[in-house]
Amino acid sequence: MTPTEKIxxxxxxxxxxxxxxxxxxxxxxxxxxxxxxxxxxxxINGSAIFRLREHMRRLIDSAKIYRMEIPYTLDQLCNxxxxxxxxxxxxxxxxxxxxxxxxxxxxxxxxxxxxxVYIACWEWGxxxxxxxxxxxxxxxxxxxxxxxxxxxxxxxxxxxNYLNSQLIRMEADVNGYAEGIxxxxxxxxxxxSGENIFVVxxxxxxxxxxxxxxLPGITRDxxxxxxxxxxLPVVETIIPRELLYxxxxxxxxxxxxxxxxxxxxxxxxxxxxxxxxxxxRLQKEFFGVLNGSLPDQWDWLTPVEARKLxxxxx
Ligand code: PMP
Numbered sequence: 001m002t003p004t005e006k007i008x009x010x011x012x013x014x015x016x017x018x019x020x021x022x023x024x025x026x027x028x029x030x031x032x033x034x035x036x037x038x039x040x041x042x043x044i045n046g047s048a049i050f051r052l053r054e055h056m057r058r059l060i061d062s063a064k065i066y067r068m069e070i071p072y073t074l075d076q077l078c079n080x081x082x083x084x085x086x087x088x089x090x091x092x093x094x095x096x097x098x099x100x101x102x103x104x105x106x107x108x109x110x111x112x113x114x115x116x117v118y119i120a121c122w123e124w125g126x127x128x129x130x131x132x133x134x135x136x137x138x139x140x141x142x143x144x145x146x147x148x149x150x151x152x153x154x155x156x157x158x159x160x161n162y163l164n165s166q167l168i169r170m171e172a173d174v175n176g177y178a179e180g181i182x183x184x185x186x187x188x189x190x191x192x193s194g195e196n197i198f199v200v201x202x203x204x205x206x207x208x209x210x211x212x213x214x215l216p217g218i219t220r221d222x223x224x225x226x227x228x229x230x231x232l233p234v235v236e237t238i239i240p241r242e243l244l245y246x247x248x249x250x251x252x253x254x255x256x257x258x259x260x261x262x263x264x265x266x267x268x269x270x271x272x273x274x275x276x277x278x279x280x281r282l283q284k285e286f287f288g289v290l291n292g293s294l295p296d297q298w299d300w301l302t303p304v305e306a307r308k309l310x311x312x313x314x
C-alpha cells in the first residue's frame with residue numbers, strides 16, 4: 001500500500017502516519033468495526049466515485065445492526081469521502097471508510113466507548129491479478145462454511161465477519177487457488193471471501209439470495225441492473241454446489257474484483273474454461289459506464305472535482 005498524505009478522521013484531515021489507535025481500543029479485542037470499500041474511477045469526464053451513497057448507506061446500516069450510531073449523516077460521510085479523494089490528488093483510487101468502537105471501557109460491552117470514524121484512500125490495482133478480468137481465475141469450494149444466520153449478521157459489513165473470510169482465502173491460497181467459495185449453513189453456494197457470485201446457465205443468470213449469508217454487494221446490485229437493461233433473465237435463488245461445475249459461465253462481483261470470470265471450480269473446467277460471452281457483455285456495459293464511454297444511465301458516478309471543499313465542512 002502506498003500511503004497518501006492525509007486521512008479523514010472525525011471531521012478533520014490528519015496525517016496518514018498519525019492515524020493510530022490505542023491497543024486497548026474495543027475494536028482490537030472484540031472486532032467491533034464496520035467498514036466500506038469504494039473505488040474512484042478515472043473516467044474520460046474526470047475522476048468519479050462509484051455508487052458513493054449506496055456504500056455510505058451500507059456503512060450506516062452495518063453500524064445500526066451493531067447498535068453503533070455513526071455521528072455523521074449520510075451527506076456528511078459522502079462529502080468526507082469526496083474531500084479525502086480530492087485532497088489525495090489521485091484520479092483513481094480505493095477508499096476505505098471505517099467506524100469502530102474506540103478506547104474507553106474494557107470488556108465486551110462497549111456501548112460507552114466512542115465511535116471513531118476514519119476515511120482513507122490510496123492507489124490500488126486489480127484485486128485478483130491483472131489478467132483475471134479477461135482470463136478468469138481458478139477457485140475452490142472452501143471447507144469453511146460462510147457465517148451462519150443468527151451467529152454473525154451477514155448483511156453487516158463488519159470487521160469480525162472477515163475472520164471467516166480470512167480462513168476461506170488462506171485455505172484457497174495454500175491449495176493454489178485464487179479464491180475460495182463458501183457454502184452457507186444448508187450447504188448451498190453463498191459467496192467468495194470478498195465477492196458475490198453469479199452463475200450463467202442456458203442464458204439465464206442466477207445468484208444466491210440475501211438469505212444465503214451473502215453481503216448485499218453493490219456490484220451485485222449493479223450487475224442485476226445491467227442484466228435487466230440487457231433483458232437477461234436473472235433469478236435470486238439457492239444454488240447447489242454442483243451447478244457451478246455444470247454452469248456455462250461463473251463470475252465474481254465486488255468492488256475489488258469488479259466482474260471477474262471464474263474458469264474452474266475445484267479443478268473442474270467451467271464452460272469453455274475462459275470468460276464467457278455473457279460475462280463479457282456485462283463487463284462491457286459495467287466498464288463502459290466506469291470509464292465514461294457509456295452514459296451513466298443509473299446515476300452511479302459522483303464526480304470528485306466538481307465538488308467544492310467548503311461544502312464538505314458543512
Ligand atoms: N461479499 C463480501 C464478503 C465482501 O467483502 C464483498 C466486498 N465488499 C462483496 C461480497 C462484494 O460487495 P461489493 O460489490 O459491495 O464490493
